Amino acid sequence: MPSQTFTIGELAREFDLTTRAIRFYEDMGLLAPERAGQQRVYTARDRTRLALTLRAKRLGLKLNEVKDILDMYDSPRDTVPQLQRFLGVLGSHRTQLEAQMEELQANLAEIRAQEKQARAALTRASKPKAR
Template identity: 45%
Template sequence: MARRTWSISELAREFDVTLRTIRFYEDRQMVSPARDGQRRIYSERDRVRLQLILRGRRLGFSLDEISRIIDMYDSPPGEDGQLRYLLAEIDHRREDLLRRRADIEQTLAELDDLERRCRSDLDRLLDPAGPRRAAPGRTTHAHPDQ
């Protein structure tokens, strides 16, 4: 039974990337298609590697990290080492994202508080039954940072 192969166009279409992207990964020796003259012929191994590269990029891994992870499969420490390394990297990535999320949540809470203060001050200024406006150069409301 003949093994399935893909052209660069087929892989580009399947993974929704440009031909240039795939050639870039080839230049970095992350995929290594066979050649038939000028035509590139990608094996199942190349297809899986491309899939792993693209997944790694979506997860925020650098190309060097992705290369290291992928190459571990074919050399010592093998798949066991590859998986252990990947699990450690996942932990680091998750910790970083959780820190970022906490920072974002804190910033959003501060923005909510500042917005409430600004709206309250604006409502007070626009309320005809409220206190009269201060003379120019004088304010009657607290600064939002107080």
């Protein structure tokens, strides 16, 4: 039974990407399509790697981190170090996002305080002056 293959256009449509974006992922080493003359032929493995790459990007991982993780799964080694590396990357990223969240919450609190002060000043300025 022949394995399923995809053209770059099919993957672009399926994942709502440009063909240029897919070629970029190829240049980064995330995808390795075969060639049939000038045409790229993507396998189910490439399709899965593309889906995982896009999922990891949504999580905010860097492409080099994604590549390292995906490449680990291609190696015949034990999965324990692979999973430990994946957890390490995720943990580091979570820590970074939590720090950004704290900073955003502090900024929002400051904005709310400034809005409250500006509204109070506006209320005072809008009252008719007694003569």
